Amino acid sequence: MEYVDAKVGRSGAQDPAGKDRVVTEAKQGAGSQTLSRGLTALEVLAEADAPLSIAELAARLGLHRSITYRIVRTLEDHGLVVRGANGELELGARLAALARNVSRDLQSTALPELTVLANELGMTAFLATLDGEDSVVTLASVEPRQATAAVAQRPGSRHPITDGAPGRAILRQLRGEETSYETSHDEVIPGLSSIAVPLAVPGQHPAALAVVYLTGPADISAIGARLAQAAQVIRAELHP
Numbered sequence: 001m002e003y004v005d006a007k008v009g010r011s012g013a014q015d016p017a018g019k020d021r022v023v024t025e026a027k028q029g030a031g032s033q034t035l036s037r038g039l040t041a042l043e044v045l046a047e048a049d050a051p052l053s054i055a056e057l058a059a060r061l062g063l064h065r066s067i068t069y070r071i072v073r074t075l076e077d078h079g080l081v082v083r084g085a086n087g088e089l090e091l092g093a094r095l096a097a098l099a100r101n102v103s104r105d106l107q108s109t110a111l112p113e114l115t116v117l118a119n120e121l122g123m124t125a126f127l128a129t130l131d132g133e134d135s136v137v138t139l140a141s142v143e144p145r146q147a148t149a150a151v152a153q154r155p156g157s158r159h160p161i162t163d164g165a166p167g168r169a170i171l172r173q174l175r176g177e178e179t180s181y182e183t184s185h186d187e188v189i190p191g192l193s194s195i196a197v198p199l200a201v202p203g204q205h206p207a208a209l210a211v212v213y214l215t216g217p218a219d220i221s222a223i224g225a226r227l228a229q230a231a232q233v234i235r236a237e238l239h240p
Contacts, residue, residue, distance in 0.1 A: 037061065038071050042080060042091065046158050049189075051088035095156055106204050107140045109237050113209075113230040114142040121223060123211040124151045127199070128166040130174075130206045131158055136167045139207075151192060151212045164188040165196035166208040173198045173206040181224030182208075191215055197227040201238045209234070 044060050045052060052060070058068035072089060075081035079094030110127045117125035126141035141153040161167040165182040172179045185193045195218075196210035209231045211223060 169208040
């Protein structure tokens, strides 16, 4: 099977306001500065479209390379960051393991439906939820067993709530607006499309059930209806 990596995110060089992300020490207490820098480094790596070198990460953090190197070493020690063959940095598997403890009931309940959707539609199915005020994050994803090509949607991937079908499905929930499904084409990642439906469950963060696939012909209305059916199953199990 051929895989297409769909680490969804905007360029790590830009924050939601479109400016370089820089750690502003004046806004941080001395006791929290190191932790804040480490968390910001994780955010930058999560939002980057590709793995980053130490120099690139340092530039985006606005820190000296030696300071960035020490931050990275600590994150590596905890399995939160790993280095590729060329020494470039990306998020580690430990971060995904930690994320699995967030909305555990929602994830565990959604997983069987995601598996059915992925194999039935031949597309990668995933669950996304609101992250903060202006982002969405992928909590879980399942790739189809039988497919000539599949999109690898990484858990932990983040992107702005206004970009892509899952984000807009969640945004409509927050606004109290009705929607059957949302679509996006070549929007978050060139060459990829997505279809998403809202997944509103009392006691859970606003979420969306979605599929991502290589841009091409697709029965969007039928897929949207199938996603809505799966979302209803998940809601019924979590909130009878």
